[in-house]
Amino acid sequence: PRKELIVVTPTYNRALQAYYLNRLGQVLRLVPPPLVWIVVEMETVSVETAEILMKTGVVYRHLVCAKNSTDVKDRGVHQRNTALEHIEHHKLDGIVYFADDDNIYSLELFESLREISRFGTWPVAMLAQSKNKAILEGPVCNGSEVIGWHTNEKSKRLRRFHVDMSGFAFNSTILWDPKRWQRPTSNPIRQLDSVKEGFQETTFLEQVVEDENQMEATPPGCSRIMNWHLHVEARELVYPKGWLLQKNLDIV
Ligand code: UDP
Numbered sequence: 001p002r003k004e005l006i007v008v009t010p011t012y013n014r015a016l017q018a019y020y021l022n023r024l025g026q027v028l029r030l031v032p033p034p035l036v037w038i039v040v041e042m043e044t045v046s047v048e049t050a051e052i053l054m055k056t057g058v059v060y061r062h063l064v065c066a067k068n069s070t071d072v073k074d075r076g077v078h079q080r081n082t083a084l085e086h087i088e089h090h091k092l093d094g095i096v097y098f099a100d101d102d103n104i105y106s107l108e109l110f111e112s113l114r115e116i117s118r119f120g121t122w123p124v125a126m127l128a129q130s131k132n133k134a135i136l137e138g139p140v141c142n143g144s145e146v147i148g149w150h151t152n153e154k155s156k157r158l159r160r161f162h163v164d165m166s167g168f169a170f171n172s173t174i175l176w177d178p179k180r181w182q183r184p185t186s187n188p189i190r191q192l193d194s195v196k197e198g199f200q201e202t203t204f205l206e207q208v209v210e211d212e213n214q215m216e217a218t219p220p221g222c223s224r225i226m227n228w229h230l231h232v233e234a235r236e237l238v239y240p241k242g243w244l245l246q247k248n249l250d251i252v
Pocket of ligand 1: 009010011012042075076079099100101102231
């Protein structure tokens, strides 16, 4: 039997949301089952998001994060935690992948996730806005081994693991490994909350793996780019006069 894929997406209403969620939903629809898409919003379950999810044809769970955070730096952290709690509580067995709504994903990526046994990572291509050039973030690999990291910005050199949120995936069994988390006092979910911007990924990884030896280069050699992290946002849009649009520009 094929491994279940558990795809976690934090989302919120803004102009490009309908475009992002439809794009991601259409890729997920092409992935052979079993796959569950856990979509998490912040304070309330919005009509805009619910309508898109219903139309995608993907098996999904639409959750809301009870935590009320106004800190923009959190960018989905509490929502991912809500999803982790859900996975843990319901003992969902599969490969967990954090897929932000605005990134671009290939079908090949989702096929590769099924090859992961415990923890897999790969390089993600991004655009460095300031320098207007493409950069890579993620592992340098030799066969199935991770032997180093692509690094870029100065501030980020202090990180232990140079991965993007969309550049790793892991077996959900890690979440209920009592040796690892010494629960109930230190569980991963709470530890993610107070992390400095830019350090969320490495802090999370430092809790789920000890070092590079416990990582699987996905696919072996890491020679392909399977997803792209672009920073495209449309803020403060001006709409055509007299038109009434949903908050996320979806068509109704
Ligand atoms: N996100 C969210 N609420 C926010 C900010 C971000 O739900 O207030 C989600 C967003 O939809 C995306 C993820 O968190 O799925 C990462 O956000 P973003 O792409 O803005 O962060 P960046 O990639 O720029 O760090």
